Amino acid sequence: EIVMTQTPVSLSVTPGQPASISCKSSQSLLHSDGKTYLYWYLQKPGQPPQLLIHEVSSRFSGVPDRFSGSGSATDFTLKISRVEAEDVGIYYCMQSKQLPWTFGHGTKVEIK
Amino acid sequence: EVQLVESGGGLVKPGRSLRLSCTASGFSFGDYGLSWFRQAPGKGLEWVGFIRSKAYGGTAEYAASVKGRFTISRDDSKSIAYLQMNSLESGDTAMYYCTEGQVAFWGQGTLVTVSS
Numbered sequence: 016e017i018v019m020t021q022t023p024v025s026l027s028v029t030p031g032q033p034a035s036i037s038c039k040s041s042q043s044l045l046h047s048d049g050k051t052y053l054y055w056y057l058q059k060p061g062q063p064p065q066l067l068i069h070e071v072s073s074r075f076s077g078v079p080d081r082f083s084g085s086g087s088a089t090d091f092t093l094k095i096s097r098v099e100a101e102d103v104g105i106y107y108c109m110q111s112k113q114l115p116w117t118f119g120h121g122t123k124v125e126i127k
Numbered sequence: 128e129v130q131l132v133e134s135g136g137g138l139v140k141p142g143r144s145l146r147l148s149c150t151a152s153g154f155s156f157g158d159y160g161l162s163w164f165r166q167a168p169g170k171g172l173e174w175v176g177f178i179r180s181k182a183y184g185g186t187a188e189y190a191a192s193v194k195g196r197f198t199i200s201r202d203d204s205k206s207i208a209y210l211q212m213n214s215l216e217s218g219d220t221a222m223y224y225c226t227e228g229q230v231a232f233w234g235q236g237t238l239v240t241v242s243s
Contacts, residue, residue, distance in 0.1 A: 054230065056172075063224055063233040064172065075231060107172055111230065115190045116162075116174040 017042050017110050021119030028098040029127045036122045038091045038108035045088055045112075052112040055084055055093045058121075059104040067106075068093065100126055129153040129232040131225050136237030139215055147210040147237055149225030157181060157203035159228035163210050165221035166236075175223070178208060192218075215241045 018041040028034045044051045053071045056064035066075045068084035071091060081096040095102060105121040135147040149161065162177035176189040178199040187199040198211040208225060222236040 058172075063236055065233070066231045069229070069231070109172070109174075109230075114188055118172045118174070121171050 016115055017044070017113055017117050019108055019110060019117050019119040021106075021108055021122050023122060024120070025123040025125065027125045027127050028095075030100060031097050034095040034098050034102075034124060036093045036106050036108075036124075038086075038093070038119050040089045040091075040110055042113070043088045044091075044110050051087065052110055053084075053086070053091050054109045054111065055082075056107045056109065057102070057104050058107065062104075064107065095124075098124070098126070102126075129227060131227065131232055131234035133223060133225050133234045133237040136223065136239045138240045138242065140243050141216060141241055143215055144211070144213045145215060145239060147212070147223055147225075147239070149208040149210070149234060151206045151208070151225075151227065154227060156206035161199070161201060161208040161228065162226045162230060163199060163208075164224045164226065164233075165219075165239075166224070167218075167221045170221075173221075175210070180228070212239070215239075217241050 020039045022037045026034055044053050051071045055068040057067055058064040067078050067082050072084045083094050085092050103126055105123050107121050108119040130152045132150045139145050160177050160179045163175040165173050165175050176199050178187040178201050196214045201208045220241045222238050224233050224236045226233050
């Protein structure tokens with residue numbers, strides 16, 4: 016099973032400031048088809064997760080461009096260029112390269 | 128607009144069964160796989176399993192924690208996927224979500240509580 020390790024566990028950010036979340040996988044997420052199956056989700060309080068980033072760096076439809084994803088193989092980062100109040104919630108990374116699909120434990124983002 | 132609506136949750140005693148449904152609209156249901164996830168109260172997300180489209184055999188895969196107890200099936204004529212849960216345990220208490228093949232769109236979830 017691929018273990019996904021997210022850091023930090025929590026983050027308190029001043030509105031307008033940047034934020035960064037790290038996700039490391041225990042094995043490379045590069046598939047033989049050339050794609051890297053790393054996703055980022057935001058779960059706002061009381062809501063289902065919403066997809067932010069797929070395949071490391073592709074922003075999902077409607078996701079603001081202040082969100083960006085980067086990385087390769089086993090090291091990945093989600094960056095928010097300027098945090099807004101609506102960005103609060105828990106961020107999860109997920110891999111679907113190999114069964115079972117696995118998630119990081121989440122990073123809780125709060126506003127100062 | 129892609130929509131997924133889960134239903135069938137509720138309170139059930141340990142050892143009993145429950146069947147969840149995921150009704151989809153807004154996309155060509157039969158062309159895509161369908162996944163189930165769950166989230167225990169106050170905990171993180173867990174993949175439960177998925178079912179491939181008929182074009183890829185229509186077979187299903189499961190997490191070790193539910194394999195042998197849960198079964199995913201699909202009715203493409205109705206655009207519905209099912210999660211049959213047998214021999215339920217207290218550890219199965221969670222909000223259950225379904226997603227389409229790209230894991231982009233999630234339903235609002237249905238809550239399953241296993242308790243005597």
